[in-house]
Amino acid sequence: MIKAIKGFNDILPEQAAKWLQLEAVLANVLARYGYEHIRLPIVEQTDLFARAIGGATDIVEKEMYSFADKSEPPTPLTLRPEGTAGAVRAVIEHNLLRGDTPKLWYIGPMFRYERPQKGRYRQFHQIGVESFGSALPDADSELIAMTHLMWQELGLKDEMRLQLNSLGEIDERYAYRDALVAYLTDKQDQLDEDSKRRLSTNPLRILDSKEASTQALLADAPKLADFLGAETKAHFEQVQAYLTTLGIDYDINPHLVRGLDYYNKTVFEWVTDKLGSQATVCAGGRYDGLVGQLKSMDTRESKDDKLPAKSEPAVGFAMGLERLLLLIDAVNPMPPMSACDVFVVAHPEVYSSGISYAQNLRHTRPDLRVKMASATSMKAQMKKADKSGAALTVIIAQQELDDNTISIKHMQTGEQQSVAQDWLATAENFTRL
Ligand code: ATP
Ligand code: MG
DSSP: OOOTTTOOOOOHHOOOHHHHHHHHHHHHHHHHHTTTEEEOOEEEEHHHHHHHHHHHHHHHIIIOEEESSSSOOOOOEEEEOHHHHHHHHHHHHHTTTTOOOOOOEEEEEEEOOOBBBBBSSSEEEEEEEEEEHHOHHHHHHHHHHHHHHHHHHHHHHGGGGGEEOOOOOHHHHHHHHHHHHHHHTTTTGGHHHHHHHHHHHOGGGGOOOHHHHEEEEEEEEEEGGGOOOOOHHHHHHHHHHHHHHHOOOEEEEETTTOOTOEEEEEEEEEEEESTTTTEEEEEEEEOOOOOHHHHHHHHHHHHOOOOOOOOEEEEEEEHHHHHHHHHHHHHHHOOOOOOOHHHEEEEEGGGGHHHHHHHHHHHHOOOOOTEEOOSSHHHHHHHHHHHHHHHHHEEHHHHHHHEEEEEEEEETTTTTTETTTTTTGGGGGOOOO
């Protein structure tokens, strides 16, 4: 028996019904903020991710599903590990920034070769949001406020803590990186293995090391906040001021870095204490350099030198839907939804009348979920009706047709009665539970 690949999950009907409900709530909040939906490919050129996310990140170094296609020469391709790179590519390719400041969202599977565990899978799903065109702090706080409203709608407001940090502009971060490396180089032998390696590849990631000994070492290390310029500081303070105005609590976490290289200034994460070490449900930040960087990648062949990147500011976030659902199941489970409200049972000899009745009912009562079983015996059909979860069963046999009636059975009480054929056309007679 061939089984699904490790870390790639089937989402079975009972669970998938919850996905639909969750997605509807999130899409509704996004619409209320005027964000537009975009659909993007799952496969992109490997180069896009290497350049956008950064060659020394965990994602690009060891988590990507990459392969060569059958073209000649073969094109190196990758199953998207995240959505921002592809969204930015699409925005550039289709000139969406011309004269407008698009605010976009997408949803779909992402792929990372990680060790599968609760809340961490190899195929997982994100809702991603990207807001282009504003360098001002209101754009940062709008995204955070939108996620806050999502938590409210989902009954999760008290489960989420907002963590904030500012990574500064690139030059500020580079100056800090040099200072951090200088500080840690003498103490290399006290670092954990991962952090030792990161000292030369991606030193800032050392800040979010889980090792207590490394964290102890960092207590006296230079602080990123001391390397931020006046403009960056003012931006960060204004983001916080807006959040305070909106009544959104936050913690400043000076060690919050993020595993993707494109961020500058504000970064944020929504974390919960209900999911063990897979605590981050939603994460994002500002990435003012990425559009310019990917644009210059476009023209690099003709222009030899890097083009000076025009400022094309943007902010975005991604929300992990599996983790969100785990959290919902843990603290505020959605009521199970039956796939059926009304079950129609028709005697095999008048089965076509049953089909017509059900078809008509689905047309006149779009709010109801109407099911039938195949044209087997009445007893077999009634058994299916029992199992279906329907609140009401409609029974149609020759007698009912002769009288222009239907028999209805209230499944909870077992009570059965004869009513007019169009009884269900009146919504007051029967509403969904
Ligand atoms: P983590 O620190 O948990 O590895 P990350 O920093 O790699 O997360 P991002 O790339 O920022 O995560 O992705 C945003 C969100 O997507 C995460 O906060 C999480 O909810 C979700 N996510 C990321 N990787 C996975 C995964 N392998 N399985 C399930 N959800 C994931
Ligand atoms: Mg990760």
